Every structure is written in C-alpha cells, then in structure tokens.
Amino acid sequence: MKLDFSVAVHSLLYLDAHRPNKVASRELAQSLHLNPVMIRNILSVLHKQGYLIGTVGKNGGYQLEKLLGDINLGDLYDLTIPPSLSYARFITGPSKNDEQVNKSAIAANISETLTDLFTVADRQYRAYYHRYTMADLKEDLHHHGTFLAKEAGL
C-alpha cells in the first residue's frame, strides 16, 4: 500500500533529525498520527534490510544506520510496495483455465498483451523513484519545488 512508503519516508526523516537518539515507536506514532503497531510492522522490514538499528526494552528504540544520501527512494519503494506478480484482476476475458471452444483471438491473447504493457509501465514508474535518494527528498522538504523543477529534464 502506498501509505507504507510514506510511513517509511517519514520515519527515516524523523530518525535522521533525532540522531543519535533512540526513538520509540510510540514517539514516531505521535509524529505520524498513526498506530504504533503499523509503524513497527513497516520499520521491521527496514530493520531486516539494515536501514535501522533497533533496541528492545525499556530504553529501546530505533536509530538510523545509513546516511540519507545512501538510501535510494526506488529501493525504499520496491521494499514497501513490492511489484505486482499478477495483473489478473485488472484484465478482462475468460480466465486461463476456462476451456472455451469459441474463445475469440482477442480474448485468448489480451491477457498476455496487457500484462506486458502494465509490467513495463510499472517498471518505468519505479525507475522514476530510483533517480533519487532520501537526501533529495529532505532537500525538497526545505525548499519545495525541486521534484517539479527536475521534471522538465526527464
């Protein structure tokens, strides 16, 4: 879900701003206006991938391991919103298992064509995020308009 990406971005910015402190999921939850369980689920993915150090217990919390400039936005997008393995629910016509004698040439072939089209479009979409790091995002936070300004050069 796209919100997971936003939660990851917001959390990483928050941890960066609070270096070298440990930040509890409860504190992040207050800043993000979200439930601590949701925060913990998303941060556990980032933790497994080595973005964060996590300490459990009374004085525990999260600390950012990487520099913002070393965190690629596309990697973060792929991690929090994995690519679809199947576009079946977005494609018309009979399912693969339907044994229809009179299946038309269009109905028989449209699934493969639309899957290719959607797959390449999605890869193009993700390639956009891969152009930037969290440091670019932090720059836009302080000087809005950098992503819009760079669009012309794409």
Place this chain on the structure above:
Amino acid sequence: MKLDFSVAVHSLLYLDAHRPNKVASRELAQSLHLNPVMIRNILSVLHKQGYLIGTVGKNGGYQLEKLLGDINLGDLYDLTIPPSLSYARFITGPSKNDEQVNKSAIAANISETLTDLFTVADRQYRAYYHRYTMADLKEDLHHHGTFLAKEAGL
C-alpha cells in the same frame, strides 16, 4: 479503476474486429466475461468523446468511429483512470486543519513534498502509455513481446 482501462481496450479491439457491424453491449459482455451495465458505463465515456457511434433500440449497438492507429493509449488511460486530485490518504502526519503548536518541521512539510513526488511519478507513468496507440496494442496481440522489446530503448 485499472479494470476500466482494460475494458475499454478490449471493447475497442472487439468493435474493430467486427467492423462494420453494430455490436450490442450484451455481446461485448459475453466476450469480456463482465456485466453489461459495467460495459455500458465505460463505453458511454468513450461515446461522449467521439470514439464510438452508438445506436439505441432493437437493432442498436456500438460501432467504432476512429481507426486504431488514431487512438492514443495514454488518452484512453487518462479518460478511464483520471489522475488523482489528492494523495492525502497516502500521506502521513497531521491534516492541514490541525492547529498543532508542536507540529514538527517534517510533519508540516512532508505532505507537499510527497504530493509533488507522487504527482511527477504519475505523470511519468502516464507518459509511457502516451507513446503507443491501439494499433501498437493490436500488433502485440498478434506477435507477443513488442512492448517488452521496446522497453530497452526507453
């Protein structure tokens, strides 16, 4: 919804294959394995935009007005899946109307930054579809792999 785009594509290919016949929504519904009401709702949008001729009554039905090569896939995508006006539900932090004294600089600014990022990414995504027409899609239907082959050159 992405399915609306698939329905539009499938319907236009079907009407093209059945020129110059009139095709009833019931016949399209059988080919697409969908409800005729859904088909009619989507085709009414295409009809208003001049893609189709529609005749009502006992011997009525749809006929394709344009050539496939004159139907841009990006136009069709924008028509059936209009761009989001707001990414509010994908963005963390307090809502605009929250009057919080201690709103952090991150929480106060992340909405504008993520909105810009998502907006430009979505425009890049749509630009991909705008490269092709329905004639390109029909070509892939007969010779699968053309969209994948063209990806290397993007």
